[in-house]
Amino acid sequence: MPVSTVPRPPLGRARPRLARRPSLFWLAALVVAAGTGLTMARFVGQARAEAVRWGVLRPTLVAAADLEPGAVLGPGVARVEHRPLALVPSEALEGPAEGQTVVAAIARGEAVVATRLAPAGLSALAAALPAGTVGIAVPNG
DSSP, X not given: OOOOOXXXXXXXXXXXXXXXXXXXXXXXXXXXXXXXXXXXXXXXHHHHHHHHHHOOEEEEEEESSOBOTTOBXXXXXXXXXXXXXXXXXXXXXXXXOTTOBBOSOBOTTOBOXXXXXXXXXXXXXXXXXXXXXXXXOOOOO
């Protein structure tokens, strides 16, 4: 009884050239690795150039939520973030300002600047009064 055989392609076409020649395989691997390394070096160089362009980072007090006039800064209301010096206002606070009162609205994510806070120990209303004047609370009922 004859044995049936499955037709096979000729050996030369079945095996890729890289499998027949290990030196060709390693040469191709080296070319791919070198190309990857050069591409990554270029990306890292671009990232460093961008970091230099933006400048050094500076700790900045940033509002964690929208703050309305009269709000008192406390834990969870503002946080310290490191931001590029080019993007930070010169009068932005660098550290916590707990207990100070907001006199002008501050949006979430905005740097907290000293000009939008009442001087230490004053309320928002007292800070809005002209220097040398006194405010008196008058009941309305």
